[in-house]
Amino acid sequence: MTDFIIKQNWFVWTWVLILGFPMLMLLLNEFVVQLERQQKPLVTPVRILRNLVVPTLAIFLLLVKVLQLAEEAILVRLIETVLWIFIIYAVLTLINILLFEQARPESWQSQVPKLFLDLSRFFLILVGTALVLSSVWKTDLGALLTALGVGSLVIGLALQDSLGNIFSGIALLFERPIRSGDWVEIGDKVGKVIEVTWRSVHLQTWNRDLLVIPNSELAKSNFRNLSRPTGLHVETFEVGFSYDDPPNRVKQILKTTARETQGVLSDPEPFVQTTGYKDFYINYKVGLFIDDYGQSRKILDEFITRIWYAAKRHHLTIPYPIQNQYEYQGVAPIPEDRVLRITEILRSIPSLSMIDPLLLDQLNDNITTQKYGKGEIVIAQEQRLLGLYIILQGRVQLWVRDRTGNTQPVLELSEGDFFGVQASLLSDHQSDVSVEALEDLEVLILDTETLQLLLLRSPRFALELGELMESRRKLVQAAKSSLFQ
Incomplete structure (x- = not known):
């Protein structure tokens, strides 16, 4: 058993x-x-x-x-x-x-x-x-396939739009004109591709909204892939300047401003073209090469902002669409309130307090002021100094850069502080640091001749500049030493 x-x-x-x-x-x-x-x-x-x-x-x-x-x-x-x-x-x-x-x-x-x-x-x-x-x-799979064939015909007629989207998606899949992460422009819509599904393409717009484009609509229309064939993209902007501003000078200033804007590529370098003569201005077209379209708005915003500061520094005119009558010939005088402000700044320096006030007032004719936007480089390392800079408003950061491109902060300065003190030695002295505006900045520039005159009239001022120069030199050397460690 x-x-x-x-x-x-x-x-x-x-x-x-x-x-x-x-x-x-x-x-x-x-x-x-x-x-x-x-x-x-x-x-x-x-x-x-x-x-x-x-x-x-x-x-x-x-x-x-x-x-x-x-x-x-x-x-x-x-x-x-x-x-x-x-x-x-x-x-x-x-x-x-x-x-x-x-x-x-x-x-x-x-x-x-x-x-x-x-x-x-x-x-x-x-x-x-x-x-x-x-x-x-x-x-019996044969009978099942026959039944499915008849049923598929009915379903296909009922769902022809949805099936059209699916087959359009399959066509897009094999052609692969877009991929996830690409920026595309479809009509007046621009967005970043989040996903390509059976039925549609999902885009994230600049406003962080989700835009759904049916595959059939995408297959029938023309669109631009802003991320292909490479990530290189040119962003253009048009601006007008006065007929009194020489075009070659304007183009050089715009190109320099573009080069100094963070995110703009140096190769290929920015281009500036004179595109026409309008009723009130000469029109210029600027092309900025970037490698990330997702940053284009930020880069263009910074560049357009810097144009205003560059125009003020170089005395360029962005005209209003009105008729202007010019009567003054020569360099425009410094406004009266600005003269008082500059004189007040100079008198607030203890070493200059004993100088004849009439001399300080006369110096206003040889003094210039310049404005810079946040993030702009006031002085680049190894750039020739124009004179002694006195901060009227804002803050700056002094930093040094080594040969590999690494940077090290040196010192932060604010209203009333000096920089460019090496200009007191030689008229063509180069800066040993870079100076970057941390916020909107206005500086007063004493040219070398005016500076030499002040040094002769005030030995105390010369001694103060010498001590300041030595202390800055030590700070720069310490910063450079930390870079090479």
């Missing part, structure tokens, strides 16, 4: 399930713990295997091998169908992890569009579904 029981198939499978299932679950559980400790992506398909596939397989074997239910039984077919669903799920997850999740940015896997992955998964699911219907439910 015992030999008869042992020889029964159900008896063997019973012990296989009693012993094998717990041992397999124990091994898989230990494997999952190890993968979690190592933070391996492979833990996801192994967890699916442990939680879904193996328990479902055990139930299927229990029904078929132990209880010996017929394979045609509804319960058995349902369990087998669920088992195949879990197996397909585990296999797709494993393929995704092995091929795409750990792909390097420069590899071909990282370049595969999400829409193509969705299509591939859908195709594999269709194949798996066909196998389950054929092997488990004994379905």
Whole structure:
């Protein structure tokens, strides 16, 4: 009797399930713990295997091998169908992890569009579904395909717009004119591509809104990819200056201002073109080359802001659209309130307090003031100094740069402080630091001749400048030493 029981198939499978299932679950559980400790992506398909596939397989074997239910039984077919669903799920997850999740940015896997992955998964699911219907439910696939053909015709007519979007998306997928992260212009709409789906392209606009463009509309219309074929893009801006301003001088000032704007490339360098003579001004077109369109508005804003300060410093005129009558000939005088302000600043310097006030008033004719915007470079390292700079308003940062481009701050100065003190030695002395405006800045410039006159009239002022020069030299040397450490 015992030999008869042992020889029964159900008896063997019973012990296989009693012993094998717990041992397999124990091994898989230990494997999952190890993968979690190592933070391996492979833990996801192994967890699916442990939680879904193996328990479902055990139930299927229990029904078929132990209880010996017929394979045609509804319960058995349902369990087998669920088992195949879990197996397909585990296999797709494993393929995704092995091929795409750990792909390097420069590899071909990282370049595969999400829409193509969705299509591939859908195709594999269709194949798996066909196998389950054929092997488990004994379905005649030929008859099913015939029925699906008729049904597809009806569905296609009802969903022709949606299907058109899908096939347009497939065409975009293979042509690949846009990718995630690209900036595109469609009509009057500009946005960054967030995702390319079956039905549409999702754009994030400048206002952080989500703009959805159907694939069919995108396929029928013309659009510009602002990020292709390379990230290089030229941003243009037009500005007008007075007929009294020589065009070559205006173009040189605009080009210099563009070069000094952060984010504008030096290669290719900015260009400036004279584009026409208008009723009130000469029109100029400026081209700024940038490598990130997402920063174009910020860069253009900074450049346009700097134009105003550059125009003020170089006495250029941005005319109003009105008729102006010019009567004054020569250099425009400094406004009376500005004269009083400059005289007050000079008299506030202790070493100049003993100088004849009439002399200080006369110096106003040889003094210039200049304005700078936040972030502008007032003096570049190794640039020739125009004279002694006195801060009337604002703050500046002094810094040095080594040959590799690394910078080190030296000192921060504010209203009433000096910089460019080396100008007291030689008329063509070069600056050993760069000076950057930390906020809107106005400076008073004493040219070298005026400065030499003040030094002769005030030995105390000369001594003060000498001490200041020595202390600044030590600060610069300390900053340079920290750069080379």
